[in-house]
Amino acid sequence: MLLKYLFPPSLFFTATSLLTLASMANGGLAEVRGKHVQYSKFFGVGSQGSKASQIMLPTRAAMVIVYTPGFLNGVASFLLFPDEGFRFLLLKSAITIHFSKRVFEALFIHKYSGKMGLDTLIFILVSYLVSTASMIYSQHLTQGVPEPPIDLKYPGIVLFLIGVSGNFYHHYLLSKLRGKGDNEYKIPKGGFFALVACPHYLFEVLGFWGITFISQTLYTFSFTLGSTLYLMGRSYATRKWYLSKFEDFPKGVKAMIPYIF
Template sequence: MVLSVLLNIIFPPPPSLFVSAMSLISFVSLANAGFSEIKGKHLNYSKFWNSNTTPQKQIKLSSKSGMLLLYTPAFLAAAASFWVFPHEGIRSTLLQGAVTIHFFKRVFEVLFVHKYSGAMLLDSALPISLSYFLSSATMVYAQHLTQGLPEPRIDLLYPGVALFLVGIVGNFYHHYLLSNLRGKGEKEYKIPKGGLFEFVICPHYLFEIIGFVGVSFISQTLYPISFTVGTTFYLMGRSYATRRWYLSKFEDFPKDVKAIFPFVF
């Protein structure tokens, strides 16, 4: 039953060992990273940049440099895809555009929106950067392999565009609210207010998930779906750890504020 429904909404899996392997690897590695966050083993960036490590023995980057390292290769890969795979139809063009806009927004935020208080370890930055780069390139390549295949019976292209836009705008708005928490020169953390921060501590993660669901709907191929499900598990784990961190640091943190899904989790 599930397989029958799935075959109605996605393109037939391409005969590509690389894409099939990446679909499995992305899901397993991201889901495992999410469970690791819950267990207290964090990826070393943001407020957890020096968790579970001996920073004096690691190469430390400024947060801004580290974040640029995370997102720039993926943005360049997505942007270059317009030259590598030009004019392959509206679905492919929208997919390429969505991935490019997603990572361009991240680079833009690093340069002009975010305010930083910590650092990032190179040992964490490199695998995350590689993961984003491969994910960006694989999404585009998986779409390229659908050329000549029949369209899925259920067309989710334009609902996907709508969800992507909701995700990208909601994510940016809540990043903007976070940046406004600190005045010039301030580095301490504060309890976020405004928007969906009244209900969850990581609404920017919620909108990131919505955006990737949109990308999956635009693409309707196996790899973005696997990446989105894995990313959902990871961001659930990261948001759970973030909420636990706020509870430990702020006695007045509101207990009814959830991690990522309002009223639920």
């Protein structure tokens, strides 16, 4: 059934795709169980400590560092694979736009408190470095291979643009919650925050599904499905955190998917 929507994968990327999906799904389950990736409001919550985690970096600088490899992979792909068709051009552009937006947000939009451990930085950096390189190279391997019977790249463009713009908008709303020197968390308001605790995750997932529709490779599909499961776990933990911290947090607000989850 998937072959109607995806390019036939190589054996290597089939195995890599399954490992990526399993790893990210396990990460989402760990978030639900209280073992969190250590940044933002979950810094120091459910951690088990290590020598590397005791090396702390300012969060703004750390987030710029973790997003930069994905951005550089996107830029490098234009030089390494310059003329490999419209679908590949769309994929390279989407990856570059997504990570350039994240670097921009880290530098100029987000309001941070606290720091990030070196082990967390390395974990996220390697994840983005490997995943973007794998998306790009798996797309390169489709050159000369017949297109999938069902072409999803044009719906993918629309979905990606909705995702990237919605994600940016809700990150902007989050940034306006705090004034200068204010490190206190507040209940987010505006936009889809009336429906879900983490609309920025919802739109990030939509953006990744847009990239998957553009790419139509098994690796990108697996990465996006894994990211969806991980962010569902992270959003579940976030909603639970809001409920524990704020007595007036609306009980009807779901975690990530309006009215459902």
